[in-house]
Each structure stands twice: as structure tokens, then as C-alpha cells.
Amino acid sequence: MGEEVQMSDCEKDVRGGDEERMLEWEVGLPNTDDLTPLSHYLISPELASAFSISPEPCKSMVDVNRASENALSSLRLQAQAFSLNKSLPSFKKIDDPLIVEEEEEDDPGRITKDGSDARKIRRLDITEEEDSALRMENSNEDYSSPALKRSRLVWTPQLHKRFIDVVGHLGIKNAVPKTIMQLMNVEGLTRENVASHLQKYRLYLKRMQGFEVPSSSDHLFASAPEPQSLQESSGTGNVNGTGTGTGTGTGTGNGNGNGNGNGNGNGNGNGNGNGQMQLPMPYAASFMPMQVMGMAHGHSHMGMAVGNPAAVAYHGYESHPYSMFKEQQGDWSGNKFGLAVSHPHVTPNDI
DNA sequence: AAGTTAATAT
DNA sequence: CATATTAACT
Numbered sequence: 420m421g422e423e424v425q426m427s428d429c430e431k432d433v434r435g436g437d438e439e440r441m442l443e444w445e446v447g448l449p450n451t452d453d454l455t456p457l458s459h460y461l462i463s464p465e466l467a468s469a470f471s472i473s474p475e476p477c478k479s480m481v482d483v484n485r486a487s488e489n490a491l492s493s494l495r496l497q498a499q500a501f502s503l504n505k506s507l508p509s510f511k512k513i514d515d516p517l518i519v520e521e522e523e524e525d526d527p528g529r530i531t532k533d534g535s536d537a538r539k540i541r542r543l544d545i546t547e548e549e550d551s552a553l554r555m556e557n558s559n560e561d562y563s564s565p566a567l568k569r570s571r572l573v574w575t576p577q578l579h580k581r582f583i584d585v586v587g588h589l590g591i592k593n594a595v596p597k598t599i600m601q602l603m604n605v606e607g608l609t610r611e612n613v614a615s616h617l618q619k620y621r622l623y624l625k626r627m628q629g630f631e632v633p634s635s636s637d638h639l640f641a642s643a644p645e646p647q648s649l650q651e652s653s654g655t656g657n658v659n660g661t662g663t664g665t666g667t668g669t670g671t672g673n674g675n676g677n678g679n680g681n682g683n684g685n686g687n688g689n690g691n692g693n694g695q696m697q698l699p700m701p702y703a704a705s706f707m708p709m710q711v712m713g714m715a716h717g718h719s720h721m722g723m724a725v726g727n728p729a730a731v732a733y734h735g736y737e738s739h740p741y742s743m744f745k746e747q748q749g750d751w752s753g754n755k756f757g758l759a760v761s762h763p764h765v766t767p768n769d770i
Numbered sequence: 771a772a773g774t775t776a777a778t779a780t
Numbered sequence: 781c782a783t784a785t786t787a788a789c790t
Binding site for chain 2: 596
């Protein structure tokens with residue numbers, strides 16, 4: 420509506436043409452001359468080919484807008500979560516025709532249908548939407564028409580982890596579907612998806628609270644962790660190294676151990692005992708958007724974490740998303756024994 | 771509209 | 781049977 424900032428305006432703001440127009444948060448940012456042109460390749464073609472790096476085309480304004488949007492979105496929520504919200508600048512699109520809502524990014528969450536329509540790797544034109552090519556690889560199935568029903572979402576370990584992270588971050592008290600969904604920042608994830616998963620998670624928590632192993636030191640969050648804005652918990656390692664680029668990295672690490680099975684633990688892969696979560700603060704910001712799409716389908720369970728059709732074909736592991744290594748589905752939901760067996764749990768391999 | 775909970779569906 | 785979706789209710 421009232422937000423139509425053109426490139427010219429932006430540049431002006433950034434380079435200080437209009438000092439007064441420059442918002443405080445913009446001070447210190449490099450101006451357009453200092454930045455690498457979007458059209459510039461970061462590595463030479465030779466190098467790229469040498470390492471089999473797909474010659475992904477340069478980024479376009481679409482990417483910039485998208486990134487900005489995501490970043491701000493996360494920051495807002497984060498700020499909100501910590502109630503130190505200081506009105507962040509509102510995101511403004513820098514013009515560009517097609518701004519699709521689709522994202523691409525790292526990990527996939529859904530799988531394709533029974534493998535039928537699987538891949539369509541048409542790398543035609545590829546103007547500014549080239550990343551769509553990448554998208555095509557993981558996300559299959561772009562339900563765009565209201566007619567298409569989304570295929571059953573598969574809560575892969577990655578997705579679940581993110582879910583747990585967010586819930587832990589918010590505190591079970593403030594963890595409601597919409598907020599969780601937003602903080603998770605996963606592309607195709609709907610509020611309903613989250614609500615459903617949350618329902619299960621709560622049940623799990625409830626039934627788990629009877630016998631959580633005394634886990635030594637920290638309080639398991641099981642029942643009702645103190646909500647209030649902050650609850651950072653111990654320092655223990657922190658996972659996400661943030662940083663865009665590869666994001667993910669790290670994870671794992673920390674000793675964890677703490678022998679107890681500690682309930683919920685599963686959440687954040689690596690123990691670090693307390694359920695609550697790590698990420699004291701710079702949390703949400705470190706998340707990279709995820710993409711989920713695709714589906715599970717089929718009968719038997721073989722939800723794969725990979726979103727890539729091909730991967731599905733290989734069905735790398737095959738078995739429940741969460742169990743990965745372990746038997747049955749003892750995960751948080753199942754486990755009729757009630758015992759919380761410490762799971763190596765989800766591969767800390769991060770996304 | 772959004773959150774829960776219960777009922778279905780896969 | 782477990783998990784995910786959809787309906788129902790608040």
C-alpha cells in the first residue's frame with residue numbers, strides 16, 4: 420500500500436544522500452558502492468566447474484527481498500519473544516515483479532508423492548527465478564491451486580528439531596501454533612501442521628512428566644518451565660552457528676552425556692540436559708528458512724528427510740523420521756514403556 | 771481468528 | 781498402530 424520504495428530512494432538512504440532519511444539502524448551499513456554487485460560471481464567459472472559447483476546464477480532482487488523479509492521477520496519475532504521489542508524497521512520491497520511466496524533454501528521437509536510426478540527438472544530460462552530450479556529439486560509439488568491438497572507433512576528430525584528449539588525458546592507456555600510456525604520459519608509449514616504436532620508434543624510431555632529421570636542438575640522442563648520471557652538455561656553449547664551460508668554446521672558437539680534419559684531431551688539432539696533449549700538470545704536470527712513441501716504418502720512409512728526425489732528413491736534410511744537409528748518409534752511420542760531412553764536422537768547433523 | 775481437543779484418515 | 785489432518789468447539 421503505502422510502501423513503495425524505489426531503488427533510488429534506497430540508494431539515497433544508504434549512501435547518506437538524505438542524512439535525515441537514514442534510519443539509525445542503517446548507519447554504518449556499507450553503501451551500494453562497497454557491496455558486491457548482485458550480478459557478480461563469487462567464484463570463477465573454472466573453480467566452480469572444478470568442484471562441480473553448479474553455476475547458480477547470480478542473485479536477483481528477489482533474493483534480496485526475500486532475505487530481508489526473512490531476516491526481519493525472524494528478528495521481530497525474536498525481539499517479541501524476548502519482549503525487548505524496539506520496533507524494528509519494516510521491510511520494504513525493493514521492487515521486483517514476481518515475488519513469489521515460495522522459498523528454496525536448505526533442508527526439505529516433505530517428500531514427493533509416491534514418486535510419480537517426482538522430478539521435473541526443467542531448467543529453462545531461469546531469469547531471476549532460477550533458484551526455482553533448485554526449488555524444483557527439493558520441493559516438488561507446489562500446491563498453488565486451492566484445489567490441491569497438501570500431502571501429508573512428514574516431521575523429519577530436522578523439522579522436529581526446529582520445532583523443539585522454538586518451543587523451548589518460547590517456553591511451553593507461550594508456544595502456540597502460530598508463533599511457533601512463524602519462528603520456525605519453514606516454508607510450507609502451516610499453522611495447522613504445527614498445531615497438530617504441538618498437540619502430540621504436549622501429550623508426550625504430559626505423559627512423560629511422571630517419571631522423568633532426575634536428571635541431575637538442571638530441571639527438565641517437562642511440566643511447566645517458567646515461562647516469562649527469558650529462560651535461557653545453561654550455557655552449554657549452542658547449536659546453530661547461525662551464519663547464513665551453510666548455517667547448520669556445528670550442532671552436536673557438546674558432551675551431553677548426562678546419562679539420564681531425561682525426558683524431552685530429544686528435542687535438541689545433543690543432550691545438554693535441560694530441555695529448555697539453548698540459544699539464549701540470538702536465536703531466531705540464526706535460522707535459515709527451510710522448505711517443506713513434498714509429501715509422504717504411501718503406505719508404510721518411509722518418510723525421508725530428504726526432500727529430493729532422488730533421495731527418496733534411494734530411501735537412504737527408511738524408517739521413521741525420528742528414529743533414524745533407533746528401534747521402533749520410541750521417540751517422544753511412542754515409548755509405551757514410559758521410560759525415557761536417552762536417544763542419540765536425531766542426527767545432530769543439523770540440517 | 772486462533773487455540774484446543776476430539777475424531778478421522780493414512 | 782503411530783502420526784498427520786480435519787472437524788468441532790471455545
